[in-house]
Amino acid sequence: MPRQAASSRTSNGAAPAAPAAARSAPQKAMDKLGLVRDIDLALHLPLRYEDETRLTRLCDARDGETVQVEGTVRESRIEARGRRQLLIRLGDGSGEVLLRFLNFYGSQQKSWGPGVRLRVRGELRHGFFGREMVHPTVRIVQDDTPLAAALTPVYPTAAGLPQTYLRKAVAAGLARAPLDEVIPAALLPRTWPSLREALDFLHHPSPEVSLAALEDHSHPAWQRLKFEELLAQQVSQLRARAERAHLRAPSLRARPQGLLDRLMAVLPFQLTGAQQRVVAEIATDLSLARPMHRLLQGDVGSGKTVVAALAAAVAMDAGWQCALMAPTEILAEQHFRKLVGWLEPLGVKVAWLTGSLKPKMKREQMAAVASGEAQLVVGTHAVIQDQVEFAKLGLALIDEQHRFGVAQRLQLRRKLESAELEPHLLMMSATPIPRTLAMTYLADLEVSTIDELPPGRTPIVTKVFADSRRDEVIERIRDEVARGRQVYWVCPLIDETEASDQAADEAAGRASDRRPPLDLSNVTQTHQELGETLQGFGVGLLHGRLPAAEKAEVMAQFAANTLSVLVATTVIEVGVDVPNASLMVIEHAERFGLSQLHQLRGRVGRGAVASVCVLLYGSPLSDSGKQRLKAMVETTDGFEIARRDLEIRGPGEFMGARQSGAALLRFADLQEDQALIARARQVAEVMLREHPQAAQRHAARWLGAKSEYLKA
Template identity: 55%
Template sequence: MPAKAAEVHEKLGYARAAELILHLPLRYEDETRLTPIRDLRPGLPALVEGVVAQADVQYRPRRQLVVEVRERADEDDALAPTLFFRLLHFYPNQLAQLKPGNRIRLFGEPRQGFHGLEMVHPRYRLVQPGTPLADCLTPVYPSVAGLSQTAIRKAIAAALREADLSELLPATLLTRLKLSEFEPALRRLHTPPPEADLFALDAKTDPAWQRLKFDELLAQQLALKRYALARHRLAALPLKDERQLIERYLARLPFAPTGAQRRAMQEILHDLAGRHPMNRLLQGDVGSGKTLVAAVACLAAVGSGQQAAVMAPTEILAEQHYLKFRDWLEPLRLKVVWLAAALKGRAKREALDQIADGSAQVVVGTHALFQEGVEFHGLALAVVDEQHRFGVAQRLALRHKGQHKTVQPHLLMLSATPIPRSLAMSYLADLDVSVIDELPPGRTPVTTKLIAMARRAEVIERLRHYCADGAQAYWVCPLIEESQKLELKAALDTFEEMQAALPELKVGLVHGRMKAEEKAAVMAAFKAGAIQLLVATTVIEVGVDVPNASLMVIDHAERMGLAQLHQLRGRVGRGSRESTCLLLYAEPLSDLARQRLKIIRDSQDGFAIAREDLKLRGPGEFLGARQSGLPLLRFADLENDVALLEAARDAADELLKHDPVAVKRHLERWLPQGAAFLLA
C-alpha cells in the first residue's frame, strides 16, 4: 500500500490498513449520468457539464467568484438555460482555470439564486468533450479534518485489493437468512453500480447493507455471549441466607412487596445460590422499589457469612442508601458502614478497619469503595446503582476488591432508566435482566406542565400559596455542564431570590459542593418538614424520598435530558397529595428541546420515555457507552433492525456451539482491537 494511503487508516483511527474495508460510506452521489441544465431541480444534487460563459470576481455582498455556465459555447441567447456557481473562497489559479470557453463538469445541489439557478461551492473539474463518466456511484465517507475524500477512496481501494474478503459464515446460515455473500455485498457498498437504488443505499435498506449490518450485530453478540460463557466458567461463593435474615427483614416492612419485586428477588436469589458469578441488571422505573430488592440480595450475602458493598455515583444518593440500609438492617443486628471521599481522620480509619476485619457486613458508599487502601474481609456481592454513570474500569475495580484466587463476587447492577428491549438484546447481551414493571401502591400520578420563563413570577406566587397550605416543594436549578462554578452560582442566586420573594417560607439549599454532613442536615430538615422549599441542583435526581413534597419546579428544563427530567419528576408523587411538576423553559426552543419537553409532559411511563430517548440520543449517549468503552454500532439501527438483531443473536448461539473457527475469524474481522471492555 502506498505510504500516503497508509496514513489514512491512522488518521481515521484504525490500527491496521485492512480495517479500512469496513469504513463504509455515509451516503452516495450520482456522477454516472449528466443532467441537462434545463432539467435541474432545486434541492436535487446533479452532475452538469457545460462551457464557461464568463467568470467575475464580485465584491457585494462579499468577495466571491461568480461563474456563468451554459451547455454550449455558441449559446448567446439570453433565454438559453444557464447555471451560475459561486465560490466564496477561491485562489487566483482558479480564476485563471475558469476562462470563458473552457469545458467544465460540476456536481452540487442547485438552488434558486438572485440570477436564477445556482450552486454554491460545487465540486468541479475541467474536462474535454467526451470525457468518460464515472462507472459507479460516488461514495462519500466519514472523514476527519485534513483528509480528503479522494485520499480515503484511494486508501480503501488499496485495502480492498489486499485484504482477505473470504466468506466466513456457513452457506446454510446465509441461505436461511436470505443474506448476500460478504465480498459482493462489501464491493457493492464501496462501488455501487449506476443502476443501484440510491434511496435504498442511503437509507441502508439495500441487501448489501443488510448483510453488513447483520455481520456487525453478529460480532457484538458473539463478543458478549463469549464473555458470558467465560463468566460461567468462573467460580463464585454460593450465597444462601442460612440465618433467615431475609424473612425477618420482609416481616418488619410496613407494607408487602409488589409481585414484580418478589419476582425480581426470586431471580436474584436463584443466581446468588449458584456457583458462578451473577451478572444481573435490575431495572425499574423511578420509585418502583429497586433498593428494597437490592437489600434482599445483600442479606443473602450476609446470611452466608460474607460482605456486600453498595456503590452509588453521588454522595447524596449513596447517603440516602446508607440511611435506608441502616434503618432496615440495624434492627436485625447487622453492621452497616458508610464510606465516601468526604470521610476523614478517625471516622475513616474506623470504617476501613471494620471493612477489613469483616465486622462491617454491608458497606455503602461512592467510588471511594474501590480506592487503594480499602480491603474487604470477604466481599461476595457488589451492588452498583445507576450503573451507566460509572465507567467500566470503575465497575471492574469494585468487583476486583472481592476477587480471590478462585472466586469472584456476584454483581448486581441497578438502573432507574428502563432499557428498551432492543438495547438489552444488543449491548446487554451478556447480562441477565430483571424488571420491576409495577409501582408500589400509594404512588400518585404526577401532572406535568410546561411554562414559559416569562411566567416565572406567577410560578413563585403559586409556590407561596402551595407551601402556606402545609405542603413542601422543590425548585431544581438549571444544569450548566460546562461549569460547576456557574451551576453553583445559579443555585445560590436562586436561593437568595426565593428567600427575598418568599420571606414567610423556610427555604433550604442543597448542592453537590456542600460537605456531606451539611447536605445530610439539610435533607433531614426537609424530610422532617422544617424546610418548606428546597432549592437544589440536580444532585437530588435520585434517591431522595420525601412524601410530603408534592410540587417540583425545574428551572431551564430545556437544558436537561429525558432520563434526567423523568428521574427528577420521580421525587414527587410519593405521598397522598396531588402532585405537580412544572417545567420552566426559556425561548426560543430548539426542535430537540421541544420534542423532549413534549415527551415528558405527555408520558409517565419510564419505558415509553426510554424508547423515545433512544430515538433522540442513540445508544451511545443513552447507555453512557461513550464514557464506558462499549463499542458502538456504526451501521445497524436498533429501532429499525430488531429482526436482524434477533437473527444475529440466534446465529451467535449456533456458531458458538458448532463453529469456533468462524467465531474467531469473524471477531478478528469486526473487533480487531479485542473486546476487553465488554467484560464489565
C-alpha cells in the same frame, strides 16, 4: 498515500505510529475518527452519495435539483459590490448558468478563465440575474475526460480531513483489509453477498441501484453488514456468559428464622408482588455455586433498595460480606440511612466509605471491612480503591450502574475476583431497558424487572411552560409552600465557570450529552432570586461543589421540612426521598435527556398529596427537544419513557458509558432489525458450539478490544 504500504503494517492491519509532530492534520483527524486499522477504513461507510455518472443539459434541468453539467466558461470576473465574489458564466449550448463563489482563491479565477471547459455539480436555483449555482464542485475537463463509473461516496469526516484524502485512504484500506469469509456459508442466506462484495458495493454503488434501498439500509449488502455487526456482539456476550459459567462463587442460602426472615418481619410495609418475584429470582441465583450476574431494573420509586437489602440479608445470613456502590455521595448516603435503619437494630454492622471521609474515620471504616466486623459496606467509588480490602466478600451491589464508567465497573469486577471464588454481582437501574436493547447490549446478563409500583403513590401531572411564564410558576410555588408543602427547583449549571466541574462531580461522566451553554440561568442566581421572592420561607441550595458535610446538612433540613424550597442541580436526580415534596420545577428542561427528566420528576409524588412537575423551556426548541417534552407530558410510565428515549437518542447514547464513548452498534437499528437480532443470536449459539475458532475471529474483527466493554 495516506497510509503506509501493506508490507510495513503491523499484525492488526494498523500503520506503525509516526511521531506526533510528524503526523499531518488529516492523519490526526483520522486517528480521532478511530480510522487506524484497514478494517476500520473498510467499515467507514458513506453518509450519502453524489451522482457524478451522468450529465444533465441545462435546458432539461429544473430549479431546486442537484445536477451535474458540463460547459465552456463564457465569462470570469470578480464583483466587489457588497461582499467580494467570483462570478463565472458557463454555457453548454442549451443554456447558461452563473456560478457564484463567495470564498475563492485568485488562482481559481485564472484557472477557470474564458474558453476553459468545466464539469460542475450543485443545486440549480433561480437568482436575480437568472439561473445560478452557489459554490458548486468544479473540475476542469477535456473532451475525452470520462464520467465516474459509480456513485461518489461522501464520508463522515472531521476538521482537517478533506473528502478527497479520505476517499483515497478508504479505498486503500478497503483493498488491503482482511475480508475473508469467516461465517460458514450454510448459516447465511444465499441471496446475501459476501462481506467483501457488500463493502465494495456500499462504497461504490452502481448508478442503477435504488437510492432508496441504500438510504433505508434495506439492500442485501446492508443486511449482510448489519448481520455481521450483530453477530459479533452476540458472540462476544454469549462467550462472556459461558466463561462466567465456569467460575465458582459461594453458594449463599438464608438460614430458617435467620436475618432474612427477621428483616422481612420488621419492614414497615408489605412487598409488592413484583418485589417478591424478583427477590425469589435473586435468591435462586445466590444459592448456586456460580457467580450471579443480574440486572435489577424498575421504574422510579418501585422499591429497588429494599430488594437489595433483602439480597444482602441472604448473603450476610450465610456468613459473607456485601458491598453497595452508588455513583454520588447523596445517593450513597440515602442508601446508608435506609439500610442502617433496617439492619442495625438486627445486629448488622454497616460501614460507610466515601472520598470525603476524614483520614482517621476512613482508616477505622476500612479496618472494620478488612476484619469482617462490617458485614455491609456502603459508599461511592471509594469502595473500589486499592487500599480497601474485604475479609469475605460474597455479594456486590451497584446502583444506577449506567452512571458508572466502563473502566470503573471493570475495575470493580477485577477487584472482586479471588483465586478460588468470585462474589455475586447485582446491578440496579431506574432506567428501564427496552427488550430489544436488552437482547443486544445485555445478552450476557440475567434481567429482573419490578413492573409494579407500591400502593399509595400519587400520580404526577406534568406541565410544560415557556420560560416567559416563570413569574406564574413562582406564584404557584408561593401557594404550595404556604400550605406547608415543599418544592424542588432544578437548574442545569452551578455557575458560569463550572459547567465541566458539575458534569464530573454530579454525574460521574453522564450528566447530560446536551451540555447547556454558559449563558443559561444558574443555580446560585436562582437561589438568590427565590430567596428574595419567598421571604419568610426557607430556601436551600444544593450542588455538587458543596462540601459533603454541607450537602448532608442541607438535605437533612429539607427532609425535616425546615426548608420549604430546595434549589439544586442534578445531584438530586436519584435517591432523594421526601414524601412532603409536591412540586418539581425543572429549568431549561429541553437541555436534559428524557430519562434524566423522568428521574427528576420521580423525586415528587412520593406521598399522599397530588404532585406536579413543571418543565420550563427556553426557545427555540429543537425537534428532539419537542419530542422529549411531549413524551414527558403524555406518560409517566418509565418503560414507555425508555422506549421513546431509545427512539430519540439511539442505543449508543441510551447505554451511556457501557460503550466507552464508541458505539458498538454502528449500522444495525434496534427498532427495525429485530428479525436480524434474533437470527444473529441463533447463529452465534451455533458458531460457538460448532465453529468456536471462527466465532472468535469474527468477534475480534469487529470489536477488537471493545469486547471487554460489553462484559462490564
